[in-house]
Amino acid sequence: MILPDDFVFTQSNLQDYLDCPYRFYLRHIRHTRWPALVVDDAVAFEERGQIGARFHRLLQQYLLEVPETRLTDLAAADPSPDVLNWWQDFLINVPPWLSGIRWVEATLHAQLAGFHLAAKYDLVLAQPPDGLVIFDWKTSKKRPRKEWLLNRVQTRIYRFILCKSGSALLKNATVEPEQITMQYWYAAFPTAPISLPYDARAHEKDQAFFTRLVNEIGSRKADSFFRTEETRHCRFCVYRSHCDRGTQAGDLAAFEDEELENETDLQDLDFEAIEEIEF
Amino acid sequence: MLPTSEQQALIEHPISSKVFLQGLAGTGKTTAGALWLQKLILSGIPPHQILVWTPQRALAQPYLDALRQMDQPVFSLLNTITLGGLARRMVDLFWPAVSRVVGVANPDLPPHFLTLETAQYYMAHVVHPLIVHEGLFSSLTINRNRIYSQILDNLNKAAIVGFPHHEIGDRLKSAWIGDVEQIHIYDDVQVCVNHFRSFCLAHNLLDFSLQVEIFLQHLWPSALCQGYLTRTYRHLIIDNIEEDPPVAHDILRTWLPEFDSALIIFDENAGYRYFLGADVESAYTLHRSCSEMVHFSDNQVQSLPITHIQSGISRAIASLNRKPEPSADLMPEDIRAGLETPGEKIKYFPAMVDWVADRIRTLIDAGVPPGEIVVLAPFMPDVLHFSLANQLDALGIPHRAHRPSRSLREEPATQTLLTLAAVTHPDWNLLPKRINLAFALMQAVNGLDLVRSQLLTAYTYKEFAKENAFPLQPFEVVPPATRDRITYRVGERYDRLVSWLHSASQEDPQTLDFFLNRLFGEVLSQPGFGFHNNLESGNTIATLIESIQKFRWAVGAQIGPEPFTIGKEYLQMVQDGVIAASYMHSWEQPDEDAVFLSPAYTFLISNRPVDYQFWLDIGSPSWYQRLDQPLTQPYVLSRNWQEGDLWDAEDELSAAFDSLHRLSLGLLNRCRKKVFLGMSELDVRGYENRGLLIRIFQQVFQQAQKGAA
Numbered sequence: 001m002i003l004p005d006d007f008v009f010t011q012s013n014l015q016d017y018l019d020c021p022y023r024f025y026l027r028h029i030r031h032t033r034w035p036a037l038v039v040d041d042a043v044a045f046e047e048r049g050q051i052g053a054r055f056h057r058l059l060q061q062y063l064l065e066v067p068e069t070r071l072t073d074l075a076a077a078d079p080s081p082d083v084l085n086w087w088q089d090f091l092i093n094v095p096p097w098l099s100g101i102r103w104v105e106a107t108l109h110a111q112l113a114g115f116h117l118a119a120k121y122d123l124v125l126a127q128p129p130d131g132l133v134i135f136d137w138k139t140s141k142k143r144p145r146k147e148w149l150l151n152r153v154q155t156r157i158y159r160f161i162l163c164k165s166g167s168a169l170l171k172n173a174t175v176e177p178e179q180i181t182m183q184y185w186y187a188a189f190p191t192a193p194i195s196l197p198y199d200a201r202a203h204e205k206d207q208a209f210f211t212r213l214v215n216e217i218g219s220r221k222a223d224s225f226f227r228t229e230e231t232r233h234c235r236f237c238v239y240r241s242h243c244d245r246g247t248q249a250g251d252l253a254a255f256e257d258e259e260l261e262n263e264t265d266l267q268d269l270d271f272e273a274i275e276e277i278e279f
Numbered sequence: 280m281l282p283t284s285e286q287q288a289l290i291e292h293p294i295s296s297k298v299f300l301q302g303l304a305g306t307g308k309t310t311a312g313a314l315w316l317q318k319l320i321l322s323g324i325p326p327h328q329i330l331v332w333t334p335q336r337a338l339a340q341p342y343l344d345a346l347r348q349m350d351q352p353v354f355s356l357l358n359t360i361t362l363g364g365l366a367r368r369m370v371d372l373f374w375p376a377v378s379r380v381v382g383v384a385n386p387d388l389p390p391h392f393l394t395l396e397t398a399q400y401y402m403a404h405v406v407h408p409l410i411v412h413e414g415l416f417s418s419l420t421i422n423r424n425r426i427y428s429q430i431l432d433n434l435n436k437a438a439i440v441g442f443p444h445h446e447i448g449d450r451l452k453s454a455w456i457g458d459v460e461q462i463h464i465y466d467d468v469q470v471c472v473n474h475f476r477s478f479c480l481a482h483n484l485l486d487f488s489l490q491v492e493i494f495l496q497h498l499w500p501s502a503l504c505q506g507y508l509t510r511t512y513r514h515l516i517i518d519n520i521e522e523d524p525p526v527a528h529d530i531l532r533t534w535l536p537e538f539d540s541a542l543i544i545f546d547e548n549a550g551y552r553y554f555l556g557a558d559v560e561s562a563y564t565l566h567r568s569c570s571e572m573v574h575f576s577d578n579q580v581q582s583l584p585i586t587h588i589q590s591g592i593s594r595a596i597a598s599l600n601r602k603p604e605p606s607a608d609l610m611p612e613d614i615r616a617g618l619e620t621p622g623e624k625i626k627y628f629p630a631m632v633d634w635v636a637d638r639i640r641t642l643i644d645a646g647v648p649p650g651e652i653v654v655l656a657p658f659m660p661d662v663l664h665f666s667l668a669n670q671l672d673a674l675g676i677p678h679r680a681h682r683p684s685r686s687l688r689e690e691p692a693t694q695t696l697l698t699l700a701a702v703t704h705p706d707w708n709l710l711p712k713r714i715n716l717a718f719a720l721m722q723a724v725n726g727l728d729l730v731r732s733q734l735l736t737a738y739t740y741k742e743f744a745k746e747n748a749f750p751l752q753p754f755e756v757v758p759p760a761t762r763d764r765i766t767y768r769v770g771e772r773y774d775r776l777v778s779w780l781h782s783a784s785q786e787d788p789q790t791l792d793f794f795l796n797r798l799f800g801e802v803l804s805q806p807g808f809g810f811h812n813n814l815e816s817g818n819t820i821a822t823l824i825e826s827i828q829k830f831r832w833a834v835g836a837q838i839g840p841e842p843f844t845i846g847k848e849y850l851q852m853v854q855d856g857v858i859a860a861s862y863m864h865s866w867e868q869p870d871e872d873a874v875f876l877s878p879a880y881t882f883l884i885s886n887r888p889v890d891y892q893f894w895l896d897i898g899s900p901s902w903y904q905r906l907d908q909p910l911t912q913p914y915v916l917s918r919n920w921q922e923g924d925l926w927d928a929e930d931e932l933s934a935a936f937d938s939l940h941r942l943s944l945g946l947l948n949r950c951r952k953k954v955f956l957g958m959s960e961l962d963v964r965g966y967e968n969r970g971l972l973i974r975i976f977q978q979v980f981q982q983a984q985k986g987a988a
């Protein structure tokens with residue numbers, strides 16, 4: 001096994017593995033940074049990522065009870081008009097759904113087949129009588145189909161880990177799958193959140209799926225993380241030159257069409273992964 | 280491993296305790312802390328409610344390991360934090376709640392957090408004109424980058440010691456007893472500090488000092504932030520509290536009553552980071568906020584001879600410092616077992632390196648794992664590192680250093696990319712010298728050695744091209760005979776590169792980082808080019824691009840020049856050594872079972888005992904002398920400095936003894952078996968040095984002789 005003992009599986013590294021085992025190997029085991037572009041229009045891509053991050057930060061601040069008026073000031077001063085529009089839509093639509101006990105940016109951890117899994121949630125809400133709602137804010141322009149979201153690694157792992165480890169939030173009370181709902185809120189479609197309730201069957205399937213997946217990854221040797229045969233993944237993969245899978249980055253519109261997301265920063269599990277300044 | 284009796288006694292305290300644990304290094308305090316953490320979790324406390332606070336992130340690793348090694352399921356993750364990380368994170372989270380009162384010009388815009396690099400850049404931006412036009416620091420002959428970094432250092436000290444930044448100059452002046460020139464220098468420091476702070480506030484730039492100040496003055500006292508922190512974290516473990524600065528202790532002092540439990544670990548005789556503001560006295564006062572005091576005294580590391588040598592060193596220092604202590608039981612057999620010096624006098628430094636390498640080989644031949652050996656010097660200058668590394672390589676002995684030996688700007692991959700960027704932008708007026716371009720092409724194009732690259736550029740590169748003309752010409756301008764020599768295959772690759780650069784030069788301006796992303800992805804990492812399968816260079820270039828990107832974010836948004844101007848500015852700053860001067864991280868996992876070559880303080884702070892230590896260059900005064908920093912003074916800017924006191928030669932000597940005492944004892948606390956003393960009459964720079972450490976060891980040897988008599 002070449003996975004380090006302290007390796008933690010997350011939605012983004014598992015998605016990488018499912019897209020391409022070799023990408024997983026390069027990025028998460030070898031820590032190889034390969035500074036090519038993900039998409040052709042790097043400026044727009046960066047800008048969208050930053051706007052999304054600023055909006056996420058506003059919501060986080062709202063949930064931590066920073067005064068709403070100040071947040072509105074910041075949204076109004078934001079260089080992107082999207083932020084103020086989304087913010088206003090949020091204020092109109094979302095707060096009524098937020099009653100209950102909140103855990104903002106909570107990180108949960110689970111052990112599975114001897115491996116570590118973790119998920120960082122935008123918001124987990126405990127609602128009477130015993131519901132647990134996972135909120136996830138999205139700023140992508142498109143709203144995907146429900147079926148697509150149901151199969152997404154993020155949906156599966158978020159619900160699965162909350163079911164296994166939610167007791168850490170609930171003073172050790174166990175969590176049944178039926179208590180859990182995953183709620184995606186798309187800022188561009190503010191009145192139509194997508195709600196994905198969990199159940200025991202889905203939980204069983206997830207248990208089998210993640211067990212098989214982590215065992216498979218854990219048992220691979222360095223030379224058996226093969227390059228994907230689905231070359232469409234290579235268009236938006238920075239390693240494409242290293243793999244002889246093309247010269248130019250794929251275009252941004254196609255990236256968005258494929259409902260891919262540029263959210264790596266937001267999924268960072270490590271609060272302290274900022275430059276540690278020592279002078 | 281089973282807990283020692285002291286560790287067992289500690290973890291038997293009820294989990295609601297607030298314990299102050301002290302002891303020397305090597306007594307198993309951190310292990311006890313890890314056991315305490317496991318006990319908390321076993322009692323049902325979820326890890327996310329536990330905060331592990333350390334002065335450096337790396338020092339929290341034993342706790343993360345302890346969590347991972349637990350047999351029972353763990354449902355959430357531990358939070359580890361440093362003072363700087365906490366300040367940065369709280370300012371980021373609660374900025375809108377305080378931005379109107381912190382004095383920034385645009386409180387409705389988010390702040391820009393400066394990295395070390397971008398802070399240094401802005402300091403240069405603010406101070407350079409003052410030096411050139413106003414004649415500040417005219418009596419100083421040091422490198423300007425050292426001026427910038429020392430001014431930043433002063434600002435940071437003010438923040439972490441907890442006094443107003445506008446008092447820096449007066450504090451430094453009040454303790455000075457020398458010539459008036461130095462007083463002017465301190466005045467100039469204050470002028471620069473004031474300018475820099477005003478500039479930051481005007482542009483929403485938060486350097487480290489401003490982050491800490493905003494946190495301390497506005498956020499920590501607020502119910503919003505404090506409520507969030509006290510709700511989130513219920514249990515506290517602090518390790519190496521003595522290495523934190525006083526404002527960290529202030530916060531913890533007020534926070535401690537809020538926690539359900541706390542364990543504070545204090546390393547006696549440490550405080551090695553005093554030059555970074557560590558304050559042992561203030562750390563120790565935290566024991567008053569704890570209900571229990573626990574002392575560990577059983578050293579788990581040292582052999583008896585090392586313990587005796589340690590006492591011998593203490594006595595020698597006391598005697599040299601004219602505070603003699605009664606002699607004790609150091610015997611010749613202690614020296615034989617615990618200390619080794621070269622059999623004969625060594626005159627030159629290379630022979631000393633030979634001796635070190637030879638002794639290391641002997642140890643390894645005798646079965647010592649390389650990871651149990653560390654080679655220490657007060658600093659580890661490149662020349663010493665290279666000589667040692669070469670010798671160990673020749674012997675096939677694995678070794679690792681605390682840092683690679685080259686800075687980002689010196690990496691060939693960095694130079695290649697920046698040279699090609701300069702060529703593509705002739706309007707920057709930064710065209711490289713022909714030899715530098717030849718070097719870059721050699722790196723970039725497979726099959727091109729330096730001789731052929733020079734031949735190629737002799738024909739194709741117009742170093743003094745006119746009117747911003749693109750300076751590279753195609754391969755066809757090279758005479759046929761030379762083309763044959765270079766080969767057509769290489770020529771075809773060269774043409775692909777040049778044609779790509781030429782098209783890029785015709786396009787609309789793009790940012791330097793994205794330009795380099797494309798150059799790397801579309802050409803230089805493609806088959807036939809230098810970085811195709813070079814994963815390590817990929818990492819270097821990624822670091823470079825990240826540095827440019829952060830520079831663009833910090834500079835572009837605030838000062839607003841065109842993207843291309845930022846690229847040019849970046850390149851100039853690299854050439855001036857202001858940025859890209861930090862050392863590259865290696866993304867390869869370090870080989871732990873390797874001889875570690877390290878500056879003494881870095882090893883101390885890494886908290887990892889070994890069997891064998893080599894102390895090199897022990898005649899050097901650098902073992903105890905302060906760095907030459909004419910713009911700052913760590914003792915005078917500390918909280919322990921009494922207003923009105925003067926810093927004189929006696930203080931300097933006493934500080935030297937004190938730091939030597941802590942350092943040598945700290946090293947011996949991390950040594951299990953033996954210390955080898957590397958001495959040569961002439962040091963690495965050819966100077967004859969007979970500093971205090973040599974004299975101390977002479978006394979130690981004399982004590983042992985007396986012990987025998």
Ligand code: SF4
Pocket residue numbers: 019020021022023227228231233234237238239240241243245
């Ligand atoms: S380029 Fe394609 S094959 Fe290579 S790592 Fe990326 S996805 Fe995998």
